[in-house]
Amino acid sequence: MSSSQNRPAIVWFRDDLRMADHPALHEAAASGRPLICVYILDDETPALHPPGAASRWWLHGALAELRGHLEAQGGTLLTLSGSAEKLLPQLAEQTEAASVHLHHRLHERERTQDDRIRQALGRQGGEVRAHWGTVLLDPDAVRTKQGGFYKVCGSFWKALQTHAVPEPLEVPVSLTFHAVPKTILSGARLNEKDLCPQTPDWAEGFRKTWEPGEAEGQEHLEDFLKDAVAGYPRGRDRVAEEGTSRLSPYLASGAVSPRQVWAALQKHGAHTDGPRIFLSELGWREFARYTLYHLPNLPFENLSPKFSAMHWRKSASDLKAWQRGQTGVPIVDAGMRQLWQTGWMHNRARMIVGSFLTKHLLIDWKAGEAWFRDTLVDADFANNAMNWQWVAGTGIEATPFFRIFNPTRQAEKFDPDGDYIRQWVPELGRLSGKALFEPWAAGEEELRKGGVILGRTYPRPVVDLKEGRDRALQAFRSL
Numbered sequence: 001m002s003s004s005q006n007r008p009a010i011v012w013f014r015d016d017l018r019m020a021d022h023p024a025l026h027e028a029a030a031s032g033r034p035l036i037c038v039y040i041l042d043d044e045t046p047a048l049h050p051p052g053a054a055s056r057w058w059l060h061g062a063l064a065e066l067r068g069h070l071e072a073q074g075g076t077l078l079t080l081s082g083s084a085e086k087l088l089p090q091l092a093e094q095t096e097a098a099s100v101h102l103h104h105r106l107h108e109r110e111r112t113q114d115d116r117i118r119q120a121l122g123r124q125g126g127e128v129r130a131h132w133g134t135v136l137l138d139p140d141a142v143r144t145k146q147g148g149f150y151k152v153c154g155s156f157w158k159a160l161q162t163h164a165v166p167e168p169l170e171v172p173v174s175l176t177f178h179a180v181p182k183t184i185l186s187g188a189r190l191n192e193k194d195l196c197p198q199t200p201d202w203a204e205g206f207r208k209t210w211e212p213g214e215a216e217g218q219e220h221l222e223d224f225l226k227d228a229v230a231g232y233p234r235g236r237d238r239v240a241e242e243g244t245s246r247l248s249p250y251l252a253s254g255a256v257s258p259r260q261v262w263a264a265l266q267k268h269g270a271h272t273d274g275p276r277i278f279l280s281e282l283g284w285r286e287f288a289r290y291t292l293y294h295l296p297n298l299p300f301e302n303l304s305p306k307f308s309a310m311h312w313r314k315s316a317s318d319l320k321a322w323q324r325g326q327t328g329v330p331i332v333d334a335g336m337r338q339l340w341q342t343g344w345m346h347n348r349a350r351m352i353v354g355s356f357l358t359k360h361l362l363i364d365w366k367a368g369e370a371w372f373r374d375t376l377v378d379a380d381f382a383n384n385a386m387n388w389q390w391v392a393g394t395g396i397e398a399t400p401f402f403r404i405f406n407p408t409r410q411a412e413k414f415d416p417d418g419d420y421i422r423q424w425v426p427e428l429g430r431l432s433g434k435a436l437f438e439p440w441a442a443g444e445e446e447l448r449k450g451g452v453i454l455g456r457t458y459p460r461p462v463v464d465l466k467e468g469r470d471r472a473l474q475a476f477r478s479l
């Protein structure tokens with residue numbers, strides 16, 4: 001048995017893959033114990049929704065970057081694959097660790113798993129120490145006057161801002177590490193190469209678009225504050241422009257913390273329109289986590305119960321056309337192809353494709369949520385579910401179901417020059433004006449000049465927009 005101060009402290013990295021503003025790492029370092037840093041990919045507990053394919057690609061880069069930072073300080077990152085509930089207590093037992101430091105997770109299934117790990121560690125004479133590190137504030141801290149929780153984002157955000165958000169922490173100055181022998185859990189080591197696609201290698205567009213990791217995340221934040229935040233109120237809706245921060249995969253993987261973004265915005269001056277509106281989007285992220293914490297059914301059931309009687313259509317071919325960006329509706333196809341090729345889609349496009357799926361095609365939002373969870377590099381259990389319920393009108397605070405986006409009007413308004421459609425649907429690139437937004441309504445001559453043959457070079461629409469809209473309204477009325 002090692003002497004009690006030499007017993008190591010484990011830092012369990014999860015959706016917080018960074019060195020700075022990491023309360024768990026900070027506390028473990030301050031304990032003076034040698035550290036073991038570990039990440040566990042848990043595919044054996046499906047109830048916890050393991051990362052999808054695009055998030056795994058991201059994870060590969062994020063783990064490598066984090067390991068680089070730890071190695072620069074003389075340590076490393078141990079990566080394991082398997083049931084966290086089994087592996088973590090085993091790691092603690094075999095290394096005689098005194099403590100495990102981690103950040104709270106939000107969903108009740110995750111919290112229950114953490115409780116079981118806490119008990120297992122306790123039986124072995126160790127302890128689990130948890131902090132809030134992936135949100136601005138403890139979700140129990142923001143309460144209504146009656147002691148309940150908020151169900152409307154605006155009121156929640158107003159209430160949250162009356163609390164003090166903790167200042168982000170620096171990277172701990174001095175870290176010492178405990179060497180984990182190769183023999184320990186040798187059969188459970190993660191083969192990190194398996195996180196990336198092999199054949200076919202569909203990640204080329206991802207590599208061109210993204211560089212995962214903490215350093216790049218901080219750069220994104222700085223560049224956005226310097227170049228784009230002032231124009232955010234307009235830029236955030238222009239689908240062809242880089243008017244948003246593209247911080248979402250960094251926030252989702254925890255390469256950047258919400259408190260770092262909050263603090264940077266306060267320094268920048270959060271009172272003007274751009275920073276204030278941008279911060280309110282961070283408020284939506286916080287509200288999604290808060291809702292997941294208080295309403296664990298968020299990813300699984302319609303929060304508005306009347307939708308349990310909704311007759312969603314089950315059309316595998318329509319769903320496939322939507323997933324592949326082959327619906328014949330250019331703005332929808334542009335969004336879905338941007339997602340497929342880069343693992344990311346502009347927020348306005350997400351709203352348009354979400355409305356099209358759940359209303360014009362009348363397909364259950366859960367099919368869209370699952371597709372996004374697999375294909376987004378920023379896939380986030382809380383944000384994804386809350387936004388799908390918002391778009392579908394089934395959430396607690398949602399756009400009403402009967403408010404149905406007309407994709408053509410949306411394209412005319414938010415992609416007025418058609419640049420977004422031309423970039424992602426190049427076979428329509430020689431069309432202009434209305435024909436680009438609605439090729440099915442264009443004259444034969446116009447299509448011929450643009451090199452478009454409907455049904456051959458580009459699909460006819462899977463649904464007539466008016467008929468789809470009427471069908472959705474009819475289904476809604478019959479609830």
Ligand SMILES: Cc1cc2nc3c(=O)[nH]c(=O)nc-3n(C[C@H](O)[C@H](O)[C@H](O)COP(=O)(O)OP(=O)(O)OC[C@H]3O[C@@H](n4cnc5c(N)ncnc54)[C@H](O)[C@@H]3O)c2cc1C
Binds near residue numbers: 244248251282286
């Ligand atoms: C159907 C649908 C599904 C979505 N799924 C996800 C998801 O899985 N993961 C995800 O991070 N976001 C999701 N969003 C929200 C939003 O589209 C993305 O956060 C945003 O497009 C990311 O780009 P950005 O970082 O440039 O955003 P910015 O406009 O620069 O916003 C900054 C940050 O605020 C947060 N944010 C912005 N908008 C929202 C929002 N509506 N809800 C919650 N947080 C928000 C994000 O963390 C984002 O990175 C979804 C939206 C819709 C309509």
